[in-house]
Amino acid sequence: MSIKKLLIANRGEIAVRIIRAARELGIPTVQVYSKADAESLAVRLADESVEIGPAQASKSYLKQEAILDAARSTGADAIHPGYGFLAENAEFAAAVESAGLIFVGPTAHSIRLMGDKVAARAEAAAAGVPTVPGSNGRLDGVDAAFALVEQTGFPVMIKAAAGGGGRGIRIARSADEFARLMPQAQAEAQAAFGDGGLYVEKLIEGARHIEVQVLGDGHDVIHCFERECSLQRRRQKVWEEAPSPSLTPAVREKLCASAVALAKAVHYRGAGTLEYLYDDRSGDFYFLEMNTRIQVEHPVTEMVTGIDLVREMIRIACGERLRIRQEDVRLSGHAIEVRINAEDPAKGFAPNPGTVTALGSPGGNGVRFDSMLYPGYTIPPFYDSLLGKLIVHDEDRPSAIRRLARALGELTIDGVLTTKPLHQALARDADVQAARFHTAWLEPWLDTNAARLSPVSAPPATGGQ
Template sequence: MKKKITKILIANRGEIAVRIIKTCQKMDIQTVQVYSDADENSLAVKLADETVNIGPGPALQSYFNIEKIISVAKQHAVDAIHPGYGFLSEKAEFAMACLEAGISFIGPHPETLIDMGDKARAKLIAQQAGVPVSPGSTGEILNSDDAIKIANSIGYPVIIKASAGGGGRGMKVFYDEQEIRRNYEGLATEALRSFANSALYVEKYFENIRHIEVQVLCDQEDIYVLGERDCSIQRKNQKLIEECPAVILTSDVSALIYEASKRICAEAKYLNVGTIEYLYDLNTSKFYFLEMNTRIQVEHPVTEMCFNFDLVEAQIKVASGEKLGLDQNSLISHGHSIECRINAENPDKKFMPSPGTIIKLKWPTLEGVRIDSHVFEGYTIPIYYDSLIAKIICWSHSRDEAIELMKQALGELQIEGIKTTASFHESVMADASFGANQYDTRFLNRFFE
């Protein structure tokens, strides 16, 4: 059923909140920005039409406070809530609370969030859709003995992950039985502490791989694919650099992975924007389903740059019940885009966080460069949240040209008062193996040797 959206509450902060506000302004939609004490002077608060303080700096007392956010949404008569990424974006209880309050949740149905948010359950759905999954447990494991039994049957190394995990946390690679016995309980405790769920599952760990993800968009009738991204440059399973398209894939493999993604969406009855992640084995050229992120991704701009398409606008339209009526054959990727995540961290001190006040800021102004950020001169970076302060996205006609443009953009970037990862990105852009597209997800292990 179609529902006109004229006012949206943004249940997030930082660059993604600013990103959502800009699309709302373009669509002539009013915005309500909730914020914590620590974000009182943030850019999102300055840009939004209405603002409401929802609590102290710590996220558990503010951005995770479902009851408070729903109360504000009702008081301000919003039509919908956009959760962004992180925080409550993949919490089924939040989506359900929105629906029970008569407010549209800009994302999938709560049932889908439950199914695809549980990594073990999502793997079963992928199997039911006929999509290859990496060998391992067919569901949650109960104890270390179960984990060892499965590991011995599929062969080491294996990776044990939190079923409710994400963002690179709650996972560990194991090379023998003794390691599992020593670390299993600690991993389960970490999963419980991080995700309020101690359930774990086991998968075969592939060492010579690339991390590929497919951008999907589903309305009430159709499933669309907007290409793929290569997110293989990672540190501790956290993505640092993303590209679109994944030039490592042949056209035949791309076609297969797109069809697999559509089957998963159909099996999961998926609605709105989502990303399906795969492991791509460089030894065999085979891909395996990894997980699905049921939200807008941090790295969505590289897709937007190549497809000239606003994914946030599409999210809002789908949430309003609108049929997009797109032509899949017209959704064509052009050129190449690269994104570097600029974090307030010191790469010379093992990426130690570097909170503080920005005393000088100058963004690059080159053609083909997009900056997604929430910081400004005089902005003080809070200690409570993720260290991401900006995303530099460069588009050009080829991968080589996009890399050269990124080098120029990073060279023009000036941020003083805090340490950032800009110099690290400059080093990666200058690396011969990265430039030649000859690397795997262990790239940074070798890079720091």
């Protein structure tokens, strides 16, 4: 089995990333796009492009039948969903395969199983992977919920069973808060995911967020080591690095082995990520969830292992067995990725779409800039504000931070405000340099340092480029 033409059911920097990987494999590409993305870099780079609807994602990138029609009309025999939108939608994966097409990702069964956070916890427990103390299943009414938190104690996290991206989560530190927040979490989960199911976990305060990258072919699974993703704002990652500076070799070995065990248990196919909380005071780690897709932060893993994860996803979707053995995966140096968003960090990260009047990409050894930008491009206001990712690699963490600071200094995106000043300030921070942080570290830091984060941007150009 081989892919003759690949359709990308996404947009932005990940669409560009997939097009480039496919081209290196000799596979022609089809880019679907909304009216707002007609001038996007992905449309310019793809071999073919098909408009699928208006700007609203609900009428374009989330319209399954429009995407399938685009595949049929262009003769595409495979679809890569990227991340976000339909990437973890089991019904879409099933519809792609029912249409006789190849879904570049896991099976619909794996997506459905691991997408339900309660079912995923049960699978983890069955595979011997530690989970955070909490409910073994969905909460069955208020009385059952209160009985559970009496056992776990406060504080607890109320979480959406079908959740993701930090939505549907509430932290309760008392019985009164718990009673007040449960209905809020349920309503948000229902609105965001069409599923109001909840579960409860003990809140592990001061923990780190560690994730393990895996590759599977439905039979065998390997890990590509871990990433540290603890620098978060509103549970959204801001800065990611590999390997984690907080793990000992012994913990790393146990953590990665647990990820492989769980991925094997569900016969995982493609690239996936298992997320954990890690308490570096005790050395304990706890499984949180599995992301059944490529991650935004996958480049740091590529930089430290030399493995092109997107190309491997495509090869696996073609029916190839894993070409890489576990003993061949080696860590080399240290990599850091920072997300460059069209936001003003000095004003509560207010979105700042507009026209890019000039673009200067950093270069040099160990520097990579994955983006959707070109001079003259107008950033549409309808989607996520991520413009690109600046990734650096060097021989060790201190060197990587210095290289990051140098590369950020070279990066220029004129015409819009971006989060570049945030990353420059973080790279200078003593706690960040010493890796003294956890998942709740960044937001208080932002409260203290917001005034230092005013972006500088050239005024919009008055003439054409």
